[in-house]
Amino acid sequence: MNIQPIGIFDSGVGGSSIWKEINGLLPNESTIYLADSTHAPYGSKGKQAIIDLSIKNTEYLLNQGAKLIVVACNTATTNAIEHLRAKYNVPFIGIEPAIKPAALKTKTKAIGILATKGTLSSELFSHTSDRFASDLHVIEQIGEGIVPLIENGNLHSFEMKNLLSNYLQPMIEANIDHLVLGCTHYPYLTPILSKMLPKSVKIIDSGEAVARQTKSILEQHSLLNNKTSIEVKHQFFTNGKPEVMQSLLSSNFDVSFLDF
Ligand code: DGL
Numbered sequence: 061m062n063i064q065p066i067g068i069f070d071s072g073v074g075g076s077s078i079w080k081e082i083n084g085l086l087p088n089e090s091t092i093y094l095a096d097s098t099h100a101p102y103g104s105k106g107k108q109a110i111i112d113l114s115i116k117n118t119e120y121l122l123n124q125g126a127k128l129i130v131v132a133c134n135t136a137t138t139n140a141i142e143h144l145r146a147k148y149n150v151p152f153i154g155i156e157p158a159i160k161p162a163a164l165k166t167k168t169k170a171i172g173i174l175a176t177k178g179t180l181s182s183e184l185f186s187h188t189s190d191r192f193a194s195d196l197h198v199i200e201q202i203g204e205g206i207v208p209l210i211e212n213g214n215l216h217s218f219e220m221k222n223l224l225s226n227y228l229q230p231m232i233e234a235n236i237d238h239l240v241l242g243c244t245h246y247p248y249l250t251p252i253l254s255k256m257l258p259k260s261v262k263i264i265d266s267g268e269a270v271a272r273q274t275k276s277i278l279e280q281h282s283l284l285n286n287k288t289s290i291e292v293k294h295q296f297f298t299n300g301k302p303e304v305m306q307s308l309l310s311s312n313f314d315v316s317f318l319d320f
Contacts (some may be wrong), residue, residue: 062285065090065293066274067126069117071102072211073298073305074245075132078155080309081271082130083294086278088285090293092124096320097300101207102135103176103243110178114140118148120320127283130274131155134175134242134266138182151277156188157242158266163192165262166238170197172231172261175242177202185242199234201227203243210245213304221252228256241265248308 066086068079072095079093094117096102102110114136121129130153131137131144137154144152157179162171171193179185180200189198209220231239239261241247247265254263278284285292297318298305305315 061127062283063090063287063290064125064127065092065295066128066130067092067094067118067121067124068130068132069094069096069114069121069136070133070244071095071113071135072097072100072207072245072300073308074207074210074243074248075130076296076305076308077244077247077265078130078132078267078270081267082274085271085275086284088288088292089278090285092121092126092295093297094120094320095296095298095300095305097211097298100211100300101176102133103178103203103207105178107139107178107182110136110139111143114144115147116320118144122148122150126150128153128274128278128281130270132244132270134244135178138179138184151281151283153270153274153277155244155266155270156184157240158264158269159188159198159240160192162238162240162264163196166196168235168237169195170199170234170236172199172201172228172234172236172239173242174201174203174227174239174246176207177204179242197234199231199236201231203227203246206249207243207245210248211300211304213301213307215248216252220249221256224249224252224256228253232258237261239263
């Protein structure tokens with residue numbers, strides 16, 4: 061079991077930002093990544109549709125022998141992870157917007173959260189927000205349109221800058237000092253966002269925390285790959301555009317098209 065891969069899925073290419081963190085912390089682990097780009101964005105779908113797609117992705121990864129599954133998508137985590145945990149026996153790691161660290165560190169008592177509609181409207185999100193940020197000014201912004209632009213390879217487009225400028229304006233006016241990126245596609249926007257935001261605003265995401273949690277759960281279940289003699293293998297599958305995923309990975313890994 062230990063030499064089996066970690067399975068990772070996202071509605072598309074965004075979870076590759078999480079894959080990078082996991083691979084950085086756990087270089088001995090093989091991985092298999094599934095980008096369900098045909099069905100992106102998940103963020104504008106209803107809860108049941110997100111659950112159904114998450115089940116389909118999970119079953120594919122389990123059929124490939126995944127020993128643990130990382131739901132590298134805030135929208136799928138906040139809407140479906142409870143169902144996945146109840147239905148399957150493997151450990152699941154999810155990702156949620158990093159409200160807690162932002163709430164603990166803010167000095168201006170104002171934080172911004174950029175995430176999908178599906179995440180911001182989920183019960184899990186409102187529970188976490190009530191728990192950690194009820195005394196703060198929280199500016200929630202749906203990142204409408206961002207995921208499709210990234211999925212189509214238009215990360216550095218004029219449309220993207222326009223969208224972001226509109227989304228950031230109310231946050232800048234509210235004097236936020238932390239911007240929480242609540243979608244795994246968004247860390248790829250960090251260089252653009254930091255040019256648009258005042259220097260005092262810290263941009264945070266949950267990628268590193270997910271990698272640490274993955275390591276800790278593998279340890280707890282005695283599932284770490286200790287056989288360094290076995291070649292580590294990374295497989296990437298997308299039902300969208302392999303070249304977009306390839307350019308975000310900026311490495312020599314092959315990304316294969318898979319019709320699922
Ligand atoms: N990467 C997904 C997330 O973290 C994007 C969701 C979507 O497809 O709308 O929420």
